[in-house]
Amino acid sequence: MTGYARVAIYSCLVNMALMGMKYMLGEISGSLALKADAIHSFADVISSGAIFLGIVISARKTKIFPEGLYKVENLVALLSSFFILFAAYEIGHEALLSSSDTEISNVRLVTIGIILMMAVAAVFSRYELKVGLEVGSPSLVADAKHVTTDLLSCLVILFGIISTYLGYHLDRYVALLVAVIVARMGVQIFLEAVKVLLDATLDYATLDGIRKILESRPEVKEIISIGGRNSGRFKFVEISLTTNLKRLNDAHLVTSEIEEEILDLYPNIDKILIHYEPEHKTIEIVATPLDVKDGAYPDEKCLISPHFGDAPYFAIIDRDFSKKKVSVRSYMKNPFTDVEKKKGVKVAEFLSEHEVDEVRSRVDFEGKGSGYALEAMNIEIVTTTATTLGEMIEKMSRKLNS
Ligand SMILES: [Zn+2]
Helix, strand or coil: CCHHHHHHHHHHHHHHHHHHHHHHHHHHHCCHHHHHHHHHHHHHHHHHHHHHHHHHHHCCCCCCCCHHHHHHHHHHHHHHHHHHHHHHHHHHHHHHHCCCCCCCCCHHHHHHHHHHHHHHHHHHHHHHHHHHHHHCCHHHHHHHHHHHHHHHHHHHHHHHHHHHHCCCCCHHHHHHHHHHHHHHHHHHHHHHHHHHHHCCCCCHHHHHHHHHHHHCCCCEEEEEEEEEEEECCEEEEEEEEEECCCCHHHHHHHHHHHHHHHHHHCCCCCEEEEEEEECCCCEEEEEEEEECCCCCCCCCCCEECCCCCCCCEEEEEEEECCCCEEEEEEEEECCCCCCCCCHHHHHHHHHHHCCCCEEEECCCCCCCHHHHHHHHCCCEEEECCCCEHHHHHHHHHHHHHC
């Protein structure tokens, strides 16, 4: 856990402790204001819990926090807001209707208790502010400042309790004031939760637009999932896809391009996570150029051609990973043997149209136009030492089964 996620948990625990102490002291003394402030601390527990989740989520630990949890977080906040509003109403109601001469007991103990709470809150808020500024977390800084303002309300409550003890009965007015503050917090928590729950997923048009962008990229082979979700004010899109790019750097580059394209079109999205993996083919298609004498029909006895663009035939071979079998699927006549220019490039395009994954050749394509064309079409080039097609198939088969 990161340092500031830990501080957010501490904040949650401190607020819980304050809530418990305020409630206990409220019971011991009979102070309505203290009981009201216990509910205030409960609202603080809810908001510091949300800060903790927000920090964890923005740390991109998506695997640990499944999608459902974001909604649970908002639902808990929503239910809590009803409880907070109801409690504020009860306190306010009691403050307005209670007889004006309620007695405060155990004043000395309660005073010591409140001062102790203030000391804990003061020390903690200083620590939280320090960490918040160090790591640059605006939510931690805001939480620390909130704790500081809470010190002020503790002071007002203490003043109300002492005044009531002395016969001025100000506790109920302080309770009313705290009830108003608590009600305001309840409304804020309610609005935030509803806002997030109402547009918890991205609208259909946005998701469809993202799908179109993905489909327009030839490198994207399969879209496994597109998900949208909100967390607090953040809008996330999570995409899972397979790509035909074999090099990790290429895949990374393409996904960054896709990210930019989506963000340009939908500026309301805060973050896009793209998970990619190479496509899992059960069958790979391998092509190899063949030397075939004029008028003869190609077979496995044919020699592998040292040419590419000029080769009269291509053997199309299936490498089946599930059946562990290498076999010739078909022979294709090279339609570009009579073309004057850029034969190699045209043949590369032709093979790409036939979904060829790999070209096996006896010569190196390095530095040649056909080599660049094959690379651009993401067709792998492998050199072979075999002389005939049959020999090459045997070698490939042996390797597949080893
Ligand atoms: Zn507070």
